[in-house]
Amino acid sequence: MDLLKRYLPVFFMLALVVAVQLVTHFTETTFYLTQLTMSAYYSVVVIGLCVLMGYGGQISLGHAGFFAIGGYLAGALTTHNLIPFRDHGLVSFLDKVGLLVASKDLYGGDLLTLEPWAACITAVLTAGIIGLAIGGPVLKLKGHYLAMATLGFGIIIYRIALASAYFGEADGISEVPGFKLLPGIEVSGSFGARVLNYYIAWGVVIVSIVLLLNLIHSRVGRALRSIHGAEEAANAMGVNTARYKLYIFVLSAVFAALAGVFVTHYNGGIGPSEAGVMKSVRYVAIVAVGGMANLWGALIMGLVLNFLSLRGVFGSYDDAVFGIILIVIMLFAPQGILKINPWQQVKSLFTNTRGLSREETTE
């Protein structure tokens, strides 16, 4: 019964995903699918961050950094030619166990690169390990201090992406090959694979949200939420709060990195703007609009806002829009816009009680 209630929206979403695809097919607007696919991947970052922020109560202004670690590593490992290092022990070992793929580059030269699966696993593991390494010390901080520390991490990743030749400096990485998940199922931006990729992306979203829904309704999920509610009391109830905060931080880093891997293969490249601080702010803004501790809200807002942004609706004010959204949400609807009560809002504009009720809700 509870399970049915938990998964019912998932089935509804599945139906909606199919319906949207059919509508675009019959109205010949399949070009929308490209942005819907990318929005889906960005939503994976958002729901991962939602569990960290809304349920675990820990903020991160560095999640674009994890996204970039995933994307950049997957991109670099599958594009950089290993032929010059062919005789090196490690490379020949990888070749022998079949983790390398040989192909031709644009000009017909020989190209030897890491197999996308191996690159994906390397990228995601790296993000997880980095998450573990910085999460350990950083999660001892609270509130603004944690925000600043994660912001610092994001800036470091951004500068590394921008400055290192291996990651293509300001140009980023391009000509990233497709990612064959299974025979016949390839993540790539090729025109013919648009519908397939739309379904792959939403498949990833559905798997992610089912995992996270399970998590927040489990014993561990309750422990996480209790840390958000009252950390000291959670500890006194036997919850190893430091370890749980670290776990959830790493988990959300892994989700971000995975989304980065998929987006990079889908777009055929990645640039430093993906690692930028404004991207991190955007993810945080979307989680806030969705209502913090509301996975579905975060998913819906992640989809809608990313879609509008990718369609260019916000024009060159893109980043400004997300800044404004963050301010407005914090002022008027800290519970997210899906829980908004317009009458209450109007009333509070004319009375003096908002400051008070605001304090109560954040307590």
Added chain:
Amino acid sequence: MALLEIQNLNRSFGGLHAVNSVSFSVEQGMIKAVIGPNGAGKTTLFNLIAGNLAANSGNIYFNNARINGKKPYQIAAQGLSRTYQNIKLFHGMTALENVMVGRHIRSKAGFMAGMLNLPWTWPEERKIREKAMDYLDLLGVADCADTEISNLSFGQQRGVEFARALATEPTLLLLDEPAAGLNIYETAEIGRLISKIRDSGITVLLVEHDMSLVMDISDEIVVLSFGEKIAEDLPHNIQQNEEVIRVYLGDEG
């Protein structure tokens, strides 16, 4: 050895000696009260025992194991549970979920098992829910099980916090001013409840300002003043102890 043994415990904050060479023990199966004027170091003492504060020196033994320097969650896992003076419940969760967190150390489903919703976790999850419901029932707050905690009255919140502390099935329960903010009827109710908890085999150590409650239910009383233990005796002896009377009422003239 007694269930809880405190030896020469010290803790200062800057120049303030909040707990000064305090020693006492709590025997299995008794209700022991710690009383003293405001600022006597009662809450500091509790925080030292529960692991929220580190002692400067001295020893705390619980269940024959030294627990100084242990983290609160480790001490909780050894069978010590507590409530707070200013109720600390988990906001954003229902009453039932709050008490279910109390079952944390009595269950074991991990991260992966939770994410994959593995079938072997289902019976455990059902048991957590049933047990939590039982404790809400015991405290008479079962009808607010599905209410978010901040929508409950103060008395109900106190009940939920008690239920949460009991749900860990502790051997020792620390109660920090359980009657604070309650009226005389509710206080009498809490008194009966604490006696009932003791009768079920749980040892209780409490800090309380309400003297009638303390005298009613305690088996032994420790009196603190300015961080030092000035008396430790049976309730009716404490009532006649001149030092205690002086501390509470002040010197004559």
